[in-house]
Amino acid sequence: MKKHGLTKVTIQHLRKMKADGNKIAMLTAYDATFARLVDQAGIDIILVGDSAGMVVQGGGNTLPVTMEEMIYHVRSVVRGAERAQVVGDMPFMSYQVSVEDGLRNAGRLVKEGGAEAVKLEGGAYYAELASRLVQIGIPVMGHIGLTPQSLHQMGGFKVQGRGEAAAKKIVDDAVALEQAGCYSIVLEGIPRELAREITSKVSCPTIGIGAGVDCDGQVLVVYDLLGMNEEFRPKFVKRYENLAVRIRTAIEQYVTEVRNAQFPDEDHSFSKDAPTPANATPYGSLAQGQAAGGGGPERDPDATGAACIPIPLRPIKK
Numbered sequence: 402m403k404k405h406g407l408t409k410v411t412i413q414h415l416r417k418m419k420a421d422g423n424k425i426a427m428l429t430a431y432d433a434t435f436a437r438l439v440d441q442a443g444i445d446i447i448l449v450g451d452s453a454g455m456v457v458q459g460g461g462n463t464l465p466v467t468m469e470e471m472i473y474h475v476r477s478v479v480r481g482a483e484r485a486q487v488v489g490d491m492p493f494m495s496y497q498v499s500v501e502d503g504l505r506n507a508g509r510l511v512k513e514g515g516a517e518a519v520k521l522e523g524g525a526y527y528a529e530l531a532s533r534l535v536q537i538g539i540p541v542m543g544h545i546g547l548t549p550q551s552l553h554q555m556g557g558f559k560v561q562g563r564g565e566a567a568a569k570k571i572v573d574d575a576v577a578l579e580q581a582g583c584y585s586i587v588l589e590g591i592p593r594e595l596a597r598e599i600t601s602k603v604s605c606p607t608i609g610i611g612a613g614v615d616c617d618g619q620v621l622v623v624y625d626l627l628g629m630n631e632e633f634r635p636k637f638v639k640r641y642e643n644l645a646v647r648i649r650t651a652i653e654q655y656v657t658e659v660r661n662a663q664f665p666d667e668d669h670s671f672s673k674d675a676p677t678p679a680n681a682t683p684y685g686s687l688a689q690g691q692a693a694g695g696g697g698p699e700r701d702p703d704a705t706g707a708a709c710i711p712i713p714l715r716p717i718k719k
C-alpha cells in the first residue's frame with residue numbers, strides 16, 4: 402500500500418517486525434505539522450491519543466475528550482503522515498456503553514478521520530467489540546495495564562499488575578485481546594517482568610509505555626519526549642530535547658526584536674521598488690511544494706506586477 406509514493410506501514414508489516422525481532426517505534430501526534438515531522442523521522446505508528454485532552458487541551462485527564470475532537474485531530478494527522486500507520490484513540494464513553502456504540506464510533510474515526518486502526522482501553526471485557534471491529538475490517542490496537550480512562554477506578558495514575566492476581570488478570574486480558582484479533586496491544590505502566598511475559602505469550606506486537614525494554618515496541622507522548630512540559634517528569638519518560646527552554650528563548654528574542662523595532666528588517670519586508678524574485682517564497686515553502694510535485698509559485702492571473710504576491714502551490718491532501 403502506497404501514499405505519495407511511500408510504502409505505508411500496515412498491520413502485516415508490524416506483525417512481520419515482531420516475527421523478525423525488529424522493534425516498533427510509535428509516538429503520538431495531534432496535528433499535521435507534528436505528524437509530518439514524526440513521519441519523516443521514521444516513526445512506524447502515529448497514535449492520535451486521547452492524551453490530546455491533557456497535552457493539547459490542558460486538562461488534568463483524558464475523560465472529557467469527545468469523538469468530534471478525536472476526528473478533528475485524526476484528520477489533521479492523516480494529512481501530515483505519509484508512511485506511518487495512523488491509529489485513532491477511542492475516547493471515553495465512545496465504546497463503553499454498547500458494542501454498537503463502539504462499532505459506530507470506530508467507524509467514524511476511520512470514515513471521517515481517515516484512521517487506519519483504532520485503539521481502545523480495556524481487556525477481556527472488550528474482546529467482543531474488538532472481534533466485531535476486526536470482522537468489519539477495522540484493525541484494533543488493545544491497551545491494558547494502566548488505562549488512563551479508568552483513573553478513578555485505579556485511584557490515580559498508578560503502576561498496575563503488581564502482585565500475582567493483578568498480574569494474572571493482565572496476562573488473561575492480553576490473551577483475550579489477541580484471540581479477539583487485536584493486531585497489537587499497548588502495555589502501559591506495568592512491571593517490565595510482566596510485560597516480558599506477555600510479549601513472549603502473545604503473537605501480536607506489544608507496545609510499551611512504562612513497561613520496560615522487552616516489549617516489541619515503545620510509545621511516548623511526543624511533547625514529553627521533546628521536553629515541552631517542564632512540570633511533567635514521570636520515571637518512564639526520557640527527554641530527548643528540552644524544547645520548553647528553546648521555544649521560550651526563541652519567542653523571547655522575537656518579543657525583544659518587535660519591541661525594539663528590529664523585526665521585520667529589510668530582509669523580511671516587501672518593497673514597491675524591488676519586485677519579489679520569481680523564486681522567492683514570501684508565504685510558505687517553495688521547496689515543500691516542489692518536493693511534493695506542487696510546482697512553483699502560483700500567480701494571480703490578473704496580476705500585472707509588483708503588487709502580486711506569489712503564493713507557492715502546496716500539495717492539496719484531502
Ligand code: KIV
Nearest residue numbers: 429450451452587620
Ligand atoms: O492517549 C495516549 O497518548 C495513549 C498513549 C500514551 C499510549 O494512550
